[in-house]
Amino acid sequence: MGNTTPPSEWDSGHATYALRLKGHLDDEWAASFERLSLTREDDGTTTLYGLVDQAALHGLLRKVRDTGIVLLSVTRIETTPNDNSNTGA
Numbered sequence: 286m287g288n289t290t291p292p293s294e295w296d297s298g299h300a301t302y303a304l305r306l307k308g309h310l311d312d313e314w315a316a317s318f319e320r321l322s323l324t325r326e327d328d329g330t331t332t333l334y335g336l337v338d339q340a341a342l343h344g345l346l347r348k349v350r351d352t353g354i355v356l357l358s359v360t361r362i363e364t365t366p367n368d369n370s371n372t373g374a
Contacts, residue, residue: 301362302342304333307355317348330357 309325310318321335337345342359349356 298338299336300338300342301334301336301364303358303360303362304345304349305357305360306331306333306349307357310354314352314354318345321345334362 304321307330309329310323310331315323318333320337320341321333324332324334326332333345346356346359
């Protein structure tokens with residue numbers, strides 16, 4: 286086997302994800318996803334975007350399921366080691 290080094294975000298268990306939801310979430314629902322940025326897209330969907338660990342991701346998916354919001358997709362956003370766009374730096 287070759288020696289591979291995973292990206293640093295794997296080491297911490299954190300990664301950036303985009304969750305695409307059907308419909309536009311109102312401000313009350315948006316507040317319940319406080320750690321993520323929320324964008325109401327022109328196509329009528331909502332995208333939640335942010336850096337989370339695996340436990341938080343599963344919690345978000347559970348919250349979406351429990352509230353009956355239709356989940357359209359979950360995308361792991363690949364970042365480069367020098368990309369600070371998801372940290373606010």
